[in-house]
Amino acid sequence: MTVVTGATEPTRTRARTTAGAGAQDRRHRIVQSLWIGVWLFYLSAPVTDLIRGGHSTGARLLGGLGLAAFVAWYLVLVYRTARQLPVRRVLFSVAVLSAQATVLSLALGREWLVLFVYVSIASGAALPGEFSRWTVPGATALLSATAFAVPGGDAYLTGLLIPALMGGFAMVGIRAMIRTTVELREARATVAQLAANEERLRMARDLHDLLGHSLSLITLKSELAGRMLPARPEAAARQVADIERVSRQALVDVREAVSGYRRPTLPGELAGARTALAAAGVVGDLPSELTAELAEEQESALAWSLREAVTNVVRHSGAKRCTVTLETRQTLAGPVVELAVTDDGAGGAAAPGNGLTGLTERLEAAGGTLVAGPAGKSGFRLRASVPLGSGS
Template structure:
């Protein structure tokens, strides 16, 4: 579980790390301007203390905006960064020209858009005026203007990107949680709908049979026969719910997957060229597809998915291929450590004289491939059954 959690958190951590490295790099460049001015030891110590204070405030703005928003008075840190940006010009001069870009980035991050962009422009102009007052030539002022704008936009963009990556991963985790909750609700609903009537009928008939035994034994025997039939149907219904065998459709599952994954930003290509299928084969392949999608959402970070099914004679081959990099257990025959989901799928596919393979292909994509034989599925149809384990061999 900890390894899975680490995998899910990797992208936000990488985005945050890259942003932090870029911020520190920009501040490192700013420190070279201070050293190039060759101030005295006391001035260097004071300048680096101001630099670290400014970096701390900028990291707070880039990575802890909810915390900043909770501070009172509001935007006190932005006021502090403004003072740290412009006050040192009085004794550091041009050596401090790298700082206004960070203030402009913080302005874009913390202020509403209607205020942020005018304030951004004002800060750029103020920096130019300060530089002109120090006797800088126009070409140097133009260079500083471009550098200030680029620094602000890069810091702003990376900070927002880190937030968006974290938000996308939180949303994805929430969608997966909702999918699991929905499946639990479906299980509870199906169990209630399937067994509620059967158990009530069994209870009533048992009470009736209890009263009929002394006086009408033949009628009681008829009731017992009906009770037995109802109990067998209830057992079949329980198996249907717990194993997911409720006349599932591969085409319906693929359509549902394509619709759901589009909301997650996963590119999905569906190609089903297998025609109508016997109920048993349709249900098994739909179950394979559902389990494959569940594993992909829970254990990988896929961005593209391909669902393809085609028929070759009496064999239907379904492949579910994605570019995720999550951990997938190995199954027998593929050299993988079996997980319960893959193991269950293997059993179901083999009951239709088929085979299941899961693993990473040579091109680096993960593939779940199931093949089932239609003649085995058709034997189920001839027997009037849909569950493979109840079909004739």
Template sequence: MEQQVRSGWAPDRGPGRIGTFWIAVWTFFLVEPLSAAWDRRDTVAGWAGIVLTIAFGVWYVAFFGYQRRNGFARKTFHLQAPKAAAGIALALVLAVADCIAIGQDGTATAVYLCVLFVMALPTPLSVVLALVNAAAWYAAGSVVPGWNLDNSLLLSMLTASAAVFGIQQMILGNIRLRRANEENQQLAVADERNRFSRDLHDILGHSLTVITVKAELANKLLDVDPERARAEVADLERLSRDALADVRRAVEGYRELTLPGELTRARTALRAAEIDADLPNSTDEVPGDLRELFAWTIREGVTNVIRHSGARTCTVRLTPRSAEVVDDGCGPVRERGSGNGLVGLRERAAAAGATVVTRPAQPKGFSLQVVVPA
């Protein structure tokens, strides 16, 4: 129900209420048969005409309100066929009874019947029945004794049918548009969830890998070098705080990384994993619009080196148009060419017009490179 209110589908809000108001306004044209019945108020037929005309107008407005609540709530506009047929049948009975009571003046209700056919039934059935209804009432002018052919009535019925048909198509178009908007919103939410899950994987995957490596190292050093083990534990505390801060920034929407900061983290992580690091000392040559992408490249590449490579050395190369992480480990195993991390990196690279290249390094090892065409 909350979704219906937000998207305008709630039956007691928006265009439906305005539509009911205008339907009630148009019943003003029933004043003509009502006036004719009032002129005959000294007869039973006159009072019957007054009651029948008022009943027809009330039912007409009530039927539209019922359709709005039930059709719009189901996002289909039209009623189910049995309910639509019952409502139109009752209106037709009231209209015929009104004509029996006050004569041809009661044919003003025929215009409203055409509107009901078009409004309540799906096309093309509604158009066919509206035309049949108009033809029948017009022909009655030459068949019923004392009646005359009424060209203005025929024009009114056809004009009203065409106008309501146009309004109906506009409403149906709006319904389809709202459905499409709802589907787009759902897809956008799903895409955002996937993006956020990949970001958390990238952030926590790197941080938890480093924490795991440092914890293993500290455990080995407890009996051999207590002072260094204490330093590693202190690093563990700092890294866990940094990881928590990264998660908070991601939750708040601040996902930007700094390239110098990522190089510093890479140096610390590689040293903890006892992997020799060859990292650039400056990032000045990297354009500002590529620094976040290259920072993600280094994070993903270094994380994979620590997790999967078994390498002894790791080299990071930066140029104005590329970032590369190379190791001398076991080479390209399946886990290093797939996974959420590389999927997320490929999406970020594609958004920047760049390409992710993974290949074996020479004489051994693995290379992860992001290249931006000149």
């Protein structure tokens, strides 16, 4: 049950990430709408001019249509900034807004100069920084030129220059902040996925090391019990009892490994190696005790190495004898504890696989090394070493 829960955890993580991203997108749209709505306050000047400016009916009609077209184009451009529109389309839209603002200002008067503030804001919101740093001052310069061409426009100019510049560059900063937020969100999702992948790799490595040894021992004892029946039922019963004990221990080991609590010890693995070798009919020469004092991580790495090596001897080597040595050596980098497992089996080059790959990763994490290969004309040797450290 625990394994199934762990396997579904990345899916739950992605679901939580997607839900969180949707909520953040909704908040972003609300904030964006409020920000755009605040800036629409400046349209009160041209709207008031249309109503009370003394224009003819035809001018009011054309002015209203022009203002509606300007606002609609502006809103579409600003609201679609998150879709990464092509720069050419955005530049064309900004040019259209600039032309509308210029024509309406020259035709209807100085109150319409405020439209250039929207041109500046739209260019800052919709264009990348390398373009908007030029278009915002450009829109402000066009505002200045048009203001001097409109009667009384220079009196409005001082009140519009700062909003045009500050509003435009403020939108440049907001766009950069939004882009950074999106990138951080994507990076966080990537980190979560990498962490899930690393956890799956760790669990796969642990389960391989745990079940490979236990299932090999169960298989050997099952075969031995089968050969003992029906001539030696009592001896076969003892083998079946051993199978039950190993199966129960394997279940405990798997639960502890999935929970992340299990750290094998060298004394325990030495005892298990003796049992496995004896069951396979291999003469074992193993040290009786551990004399060196090792840190927990280093002892765990050597214990996994011993388990994997003995499992390979039992399953693949066809050996008659297996020798395990554990000694402390002095090297240029300092004292190391070296574990060597040598058999007289078929030998051959080390074949890369989950077992040796997992051992290499464990030993490297503990600052150690792994060497595996033929031992002379026949046989195979696995040598694992870790730096000597104080026990935890």
